[in-house]
Amino acid sequence: MTVCSGFIKISTNGLNDIHNITTEVSRFVKKNKLVEGQLLIAINGSTAALSTIEYEPGLIRDLPAMLDKIAPMNKTYHHDETWHDGNGYAHLRSTLMGTSYMVPVINGELVLGTWQQIIFIDFDNRSRHREITLQFVGETNE
Amino acid sequence: MTVCSGFIKISTNGLNDIHNITTEVSRFVKKNKLVEGQLLIAINGSTAALSTIEYEPGLIRDLPAMLDKIAPMNKTYHHDETWHDGNGYAHLRSTLMGTSYMVPVINGELVLGTWQQIIFIDFDNRSRHREITLQFVGETNE
Amino acid sequence: MTVCSGFIKISTNGLNDIHNITTEVSRFVKKNKLVEGQLLIAINGSTAALSTIEYEPGLIRDLPAMLDKIAPMNKTYHHDETWHDGNGYAHLRSTLMGTSYMVPVINGELVLGTWQQIIFIDFDNRSRHREITLQFVGETNE
Numbered sequence: 001m002t003v004c005s006g007f008i009k010i011s012t013n014g015l016n017d018i019h020n021i022t023t024e025v026s027r028f029v030k031k032n033k034l035v036e037g038q039l040l041i042a043i044n045g046s047t048a049a050l051s052t053i054e055y056e057p058g059l060i061r062d063l064p065a066m067l068d069k070i071a072p073m074n075k076t077y078h079h080d081e082t083w084h085d086g087n088g089y090a091h092l093r094s095t096l097m098g099t100s101y102m103v104p105v106i107n108g109e110l111v112l113g114t115w116q117q118i119i120f121i122d123f124d125n126r127s128r129h130r131e132i133t134l135q136f137v138g139e140t141n142e
Numbered sequence: 143m144t145v146c147s148g149f150i151k152i153s154t155n156g157l158n159d160i161h162n163i164t165t166e167v168s169r170f171v172k173k174n175k176l177v178e179g180q181l182l183i184a185i186n187g188s189t190a191a192l193s194t195i196e197y198e199p200g201l202i203r204d205l206p207a208m209l210d211k212i213a214p215m216n217k218t219y220h221h222d223e224t225w226h227d228g229n230g231y232a233h234l235r236s237t238l239m240g241t242s243y244m245v246p247v248i249n250g251e252l253v254l255g256t257w258q259q260i261i262f263i264d265f266d267n268r269s270r271h272r273e274i275t276l277q278f279v280g281e282t283n284e
Numbered sequence: 285m286t287v288c289s290g291f292i293k294i295s296t297n298g299l300n301d302i303h304n305i306t307t308e309v310s311r312f313v314k315k316n317k318l319v320e321g322q323l324l325i326a327i328n329g330s331t332a333a334l335s336t337i338e339y340e341p342g343l344i345r346d347l348p349a350m351l352d353k354i355a356p357m358n359k360t361y362h363h364d365e366t367w368h369d370g371n372g373y374a375h376l377r378s379t380l381m382g383t384s385y386m387v388p389v390i391n392g393e394l395v396l397g398t399w400q401q402i403i404f405i406d407f408d409n410r411s412r413h414r415e416i417t418l419q420f421v422g423e424t425n426e
Contacts, residue, residue: 001143001279001285003321003422005390037145038182038279040322042388045397046338053237054188058220059230066213066234071350078342088343092350095337099400100386102242104184104277106147111275113187116241133395135388137279137285137322137421138145143285143421179287180324180421195379196330200362201372208355208376244384246326246419248289253417255329258383279421280287 002140004032008132012122014090016064020055021132022117025103026110028134034105037138042100044131047090047124049097055117063121067093073125090123097121105138144282146174150274154264156232158206162197163274164259167245168252170276176247179280184242186273189232189266191239197259205263209235215267232265239263247280286424288316292416296406298374300348304339305416306401309387310394312418318389321422326384328415331374331408333381339401347405351377357409374407381405389422 008024025041028034041050053059070093077088103118104111112118122128150166167183170176183192195201212235219230245260246253254260264270292308309325312318325334337343354377361372387402388395396402406412 001145003285005320005388036147036277038180038277038322040386040388042386042395044395044400046336046400051237052188052241054221054233056221056224058222058224059233059237061220062230062234063237066238070212070354078345079338079340080342082340082342088346091338091343092346095335095343095347095403096350096381097238098240098382098385099336100388101240102182102184102244102386104147104182104242104275106275106277111184111186116186116188119237133388133390135320135322135390143287178289178419180322180419193379194330194383196363196375198363198366200364200366201375201379203362204372204376205379208380212354239380240382243382244324244326244386246289246324246384246417248417248419253326253328258328258330261379 003137005135010130010132012128012130014122014124014126014128017122018060019120020117021120025118025134029105029110033141034136035108035139035141037105037136039103039105040100040135042133047087047094049094049099049121050101051097051119052116053119054115055119087125090125093123145279147277152262152272152274154270154272156264156266156268156270159264160202161262162259163262167260167276171247171252175283176278177250177281177283179247179278181245181247182242182277184275189229189236190264191236191241192243192262193239194258195261196257197261229267232267235265287421289419294414294416296412296414298406298408298410298412301406302344303404304401305404309402309418313389313394317425318420319392319423319425321389321420323387323389324384324419326417331371331378333378333383333405334385335381335403336400337403338399371409374409377407
């Protein structure tokens with residue numbers, strides 16, 4: 001049993017920029033010869049989220065549209081009274097969706113559906129450089 | 143310390159079919175003599191979700207009603223332009239709620255409230271056969 | 285590798301009472317000399333949730349306002365037909381946001397952003413005494 005941590009660096013455009021990070025996460029699994037255990041994917045920050053989706057152009061438009069009904073971008077939030085930075089919607093979306101995600105690893109593979117990809121969403125209202133943490137606890141072939 | 147993985151197979155009717163899987167998850171804990179550690183419950187797929195709820199008939203009607211305000215079933219999504227399969231709402235609900243869930247195990251028992259049950263929700267617009275992954279990392283009595 | 289479990293006790297006012305528990309969680313990390321691994325934070329109950337947020341007065345008002353659009357407090361739910369306790373909104377918010385949260389620990393520190401705090405939200409419509417479970421799996425310095 002071992003714990004194995006790593007990072008993915010990513011540059012985003014913000015404004016609900018959705019990145020498919022499945023390939024990078026799979027590379028982490030292969031490179032570290034992970035066999036069976038729990039993989040935690042986490043973003044440090046309060047204006048982004050992690051989840052899974054069928055990564056295709058339609059849903060990539062539908063997801064921000066759905067979130068805009070819940071926490072509209074063009075609304076003034078009390079958050080602006082504190083910081084005047086206009087990204088209250090981004091904080092609320094992050095809190096609702098969550099900044100960490102768990103995926104099981106079995107037989108050296110991520111347990112995901114064929115049409116299920118791991119996504120990082122940057123809600124912030126400006127471009128950002130982000131660091132995503134990958135952390136595995138379980139059995140490896142090292 | 144050990145990692146222990148297993149599966150639950152389930153047939154669903156889709157259309158926001160909500161299954162209380164607490165008994166099956168508890169059986170996995172007992173059968174494998176799990177004592178203390180983290181239990182990951184995950185579904186591979188992009189039109190379903192896992193969560194907890196007080197599993198009683200009222201909330202089982204209230205939950206789909208709430209989700210229908212967020213991602214209505216009778217709306218046309220950009221997803222349909224890709225696949226024409228009419229289940230855009232199901233993908234969005236899955237991405238929002240998440241496809242994995244963590245429950246601690248202490249003293250050989252799931253740490254859940256008396257009125258808190260683990261549920262699997264199949265949002266897809268057709269009946270499905272699903273496989274739910276259970277994966278524990280921690281101490282066992284084996 | 286070890287598993288280490290503990291508890292935080294908290295008294296809440298209910299009605300979407302939001303508590304910043306980051307200090308208590310950090311104290312657990314320090315006290316148990318946790319170095320590298322996965323920290324699970326979980327609440328047993330079906331009317332509360334865990335997440336992260338920038339804990340400042342504006343967002344603490346914005347978050348309940350957003351949730352009141354999704355699951356209004358002043359609406360009658362089918363849940364009331366079962367229990368007549370008027371907290372259907374609280375159950376739905378808990379199911380949507382989730383009752384557990386994962387944070388990585390690296391180099392003896394929680395991996396969180398500077399403006400990202402761990403919060404416990406009690407949605408219930410009365411004051412409550414709550415017990416939050418903290419459970420770490422990974423390497424320690426003990």
